[in-house]
Amino acid sequence: MSDLLAALTLQAGYNAALVAIGAALLGFAAGAAGTFLFLRKRALVSDAVAHATLPGVGLAFILMVALGGDGRSLLGLLAGSAVTAGVGLLLVEWIARRTRLAEDAAIGAVLSVFFGIGVVLLTVIQTMSSGRQAGLESFLLGSTAGMLYLDAVVIAVGGALSVLAVWVLRRPMTLVSFDPDYAAACGYDVRRIDLAMMALVMAVTVIGLKIVGLILIVAMLIVPPVTARFWTERAGRVIWIAAGLGAVSGYVGAAVSASAPALPTGPIIVLTATALFLLSLLFAPARGVLAAVLRHRRFQRRVHRRQGLLALARGELIHDPLTLSVLRRAGLIRADGVATEAGRAQAAKAARDEHRWEIARLVNQDTALTGRYDGLTPIERVFTADQIAEFDRHLGPPRPVAGDAAGA
Amino acid sequence: MHAEFVQLSLTPILIGIFASVACALPGNFLILRRQALIGDAISHVVLPGIVVAFLLTGGVASMAMMLGAAGAAVLAVLLIEAVKRLGRIEPGAAMGVVFTSMFAGGVLLLEQSDTSSVHLDVQHALMGNLESLIWFKAKGWHSLADPAALAALPDELPRMALVCLVVVALTVIFWRPLKISTFDEGFARAIGLPVAAIGFGLVVTAAVAAVAAFDAVGSIIVIAMFICPPAAARLMTNRLEAQVLWSVGFAVLAAVLGYVFAGYGPLWFGGAEAVSAAGMIAAVSGLILGLACLFGPCRARVGQGRDPAEA
Structure with a gap:
């Protein structure tokens, strides 16, 4: 218990404190960005984006090794993952717009195919001489054990920038989430705002890879907004309540995970968010069970x-x-x-x-x-x-x- | 060369084909019902199911694992429905909440319990291990007639074949009710079909196929095969019968080509070791879908001809 208390008050060591702060910032940004996705009823697009990061991580590693580096620079890997996540996102849009397939089929197809390609690349990397200790598998479920100061800074800065972007774009994105036709009639370019929304989701996903991992990062984007929706009927408040819930989940989850062994960070953060969700589902004043x-x-x-x-x-x-x-x-x-x-x-x-x-x-x-x-x-x-x-x-x-x- | 093929590659290819077909068949209906992502959700919740089964039985007996996984899949479907109704949340978000939470719970249980003695980890669950399902006793094609050698086939092969057969049989038996309730639910209800039960039965069938396939080939193939072959088939034809046949064809093609590319592809490029067959099968199915998106004869929506300005 005292270990947990120490972790919650950032006393559990330098590394744990960094991770907790980074996770809180990430949770804040993810909750806010996910709200627009949820209100637009496209929550699962984020799942496709998240899985599409894997080939990018592999490609970036191979490229960096080919250029003579050691391939483990977090910034490089994240940049690579952002590229393939973007490609995956555009493919989902393209399939849903240009063919008769519905968006859910497009999401599933992109998700599984990109993930499959990513796995192939991982096995390729394992056969490379410098790839044996690459530890790229840690991006699947996140790993905070050996996080460096520089990594934490990247995550913190990225999280802060995402929050800023949410603040700047909140009005047009809220409008588009509720009534795209009205937004179009008001002169907003709905397609571009949609893309900005997705870019934000992509940014959060990429930043979250290191802490939560690509399989569970969708939970950070989906669960807090759904939870926040129980507490208010006003869009402006949903965003910030979701952000707050995300930050609390990230912070508490990271602290709990640091307090004892065999408590992986990503799953603990997600389960903290789930606990908040269940509490809200049962006890929220107006919409609760x-x-x-x-x-x-x-x-x-x-x-x-x-x-x-x-x-x-x-x-x-x-x-x-x-x-x-x-x-x-x-x-x-x-x-x-x-x-x-x-x-x-x-x-x-x-x-x-x-x-x-x-x-x-x-x-x-x-x-x-x-x-x-x-x-x-x-x-x-x-x-x-x-x-x-x-x-x-x-x-x-x-x-x-x-x-x-x-x-x- | 032949003996080596039978020993190393025949069973993985067959298992891949059976798994792909078993997933692609229910996938056709899931896609038409806009439930494509149920496959995604199921393949995630299989992990907590097998972990709980392992903790309860203390072993990796495949029957217990299958039951645990199937139980988890059914539980997930019920939970999604409950969250959707109780919280008045849209289906996609409800699904996202349930399957990520269950997956996180599964990972946590796995980390907390001592599974180092058995072959049970997240990576295996995701990627499967198709390549390891080899037929040790096989000496060549003639081993197919040798009872002693046949008895040594990997367990996964007969099990997957059986599940595939069951899925095919169910699809054929319930063809009419499935088809009617998929295309016109109101009409199906009017003629007295139990629409809700059919929908639930379809999801359970998908779950059984997913669980069996997952055991042998990992969850990537499961998601890919639920969606890619049926989606590609949907772009090839307007008739359900033809679509199902196309999807089976695409599934078999993806399984065979994927395995061959994974096993022999690196050798052609001068590499030494094979790459993940499951990942490659998923990639090939994506390639097929991509080609169908570009060239499929029925790729546009009905009533929406290609716009000359955009073409």
Whole structure:
């Protein structure tokens, strides 16, 4: 536990602190960039982009070795991965636009083929004399164990630049995410903004290769925006909530991973993000599962209360156990099912309101108003006091409710 | 040369062909239903499935692994549906959340447990090891008639052949309901077909094919074969029957050419060692799809002729 605390407060050593800060910046940028992708309903394009980085890593390594370097410069490898990721992205666009294939098929095709080519290149590199210790496999799942200061700086600067790009482009990208046709009519070049969005996603992917790895980096782009969506209905806030959630996942994940052996950084970051997602799915105030269940129960109780009151007014027996318990708890009937004073009063009111609605439908031809009858909305909320008085003239004086509910 | 071919290359090629065909067949319907990425999701969640199976049984018995993987695939499909409905999230994002989380869980479990004694690691899961499935006892073509030699065939071959056969049989038996519910769900429902069950059955079949193929050849081939051959076939014809046949043809072609290029290609270029066959098969299937995108007779959308200004 103290190890974890030390890691969380950046006391677990120089390397761990670097990784935690880098992961937090990366998470921030990924959450923000992923939001646009999510709102545009193209979340899985990032999966194609991520897998398409692998051949670039291999090619860059081969090229750097051929030019006489040792091939392990992170900047060079990332540059190579960005090139093939870009090619993969353009191919997805091209296939989806130029052929009858849908975008999901294009994504799957590019993803698997580029990854296959990447694997072929990795086996080629393994046969090269300088390739045996290249450790390029670490890009599959990320590895932070031997991260150098320079690598951390590259990641931090890249993350900061991505955040800046999100800030600059947030308005046009939000507009395009919601209504591309309207954006086009406003004079925005939708295609170019889409490409900018994708370039941003690509940048985040490439920066994340070292920490999270190319298979799981999509999670950093998808999970935080989906999580953030539970907490707000406003696009401007989704972006920054997603960014914050991404940063927290990155930071906590990197710290937890540094606190004990055999806790790989990438998966731990992703699982932290998943935990936040699950919490939000269950407990978010408006869109969460718990809130929906509570809302449903409240509605159910209102319906049962209303139906119970009407049954009391008509002197009918109530058999439904839920109705009985709702009425009993509200003090409207006694334990033996006989209506209390308050119950008789409310039953009379409910029955009278039903009759008022009947009159309202006869007198008032405005279906926009009478159509709001759903058995639950109080009539006072639909009609004015004068109108209700008018209905009451047709009805005559209120009638009291006598009966007992459960027989007796 | 012949003896060497039978010993080293025959079984991997056959396994590659069976795996490719078993994945390509359900892939046709997945693509038409815009569910192409289910294959991607399934092939990711197979990893946690086999890790859990390993932890529960303590061994690498292939039956337990298959069951674990199939269980994980079904669980993933149910979870995706649950996230989609409970959270009102679009399908792509729901899929992304579920499969990355499960994959991350699988990697973590793998790192936490002691699997150093057995052949179980992420790289193997991704890339497979087609080249290692050789037939030690084979002396030449005549070994095909020798019961002792046949008994020593790698387990993967009969298993993959069986799964391939089952997938073919299912496709033939359920051809009409599959076809109708894929093209016109409303009509299928109106004539009383259990549309939801057909959809789920298709995904489960795909999962079984993916799991069996994954065991033998790794998950790259699985994703590539779910999508590339059917997608290329889709650009060749407007008829489903023809499309399925094209896709099987493309799958076989990719498997054979991919294996040959991987095994012998480097030798032609003066290299000494073979490259990954699984990766090469995926690359060849991509090449086929690329050619189909450029030259396929039915590549344009219906009603959208080629624009002379753009051509």
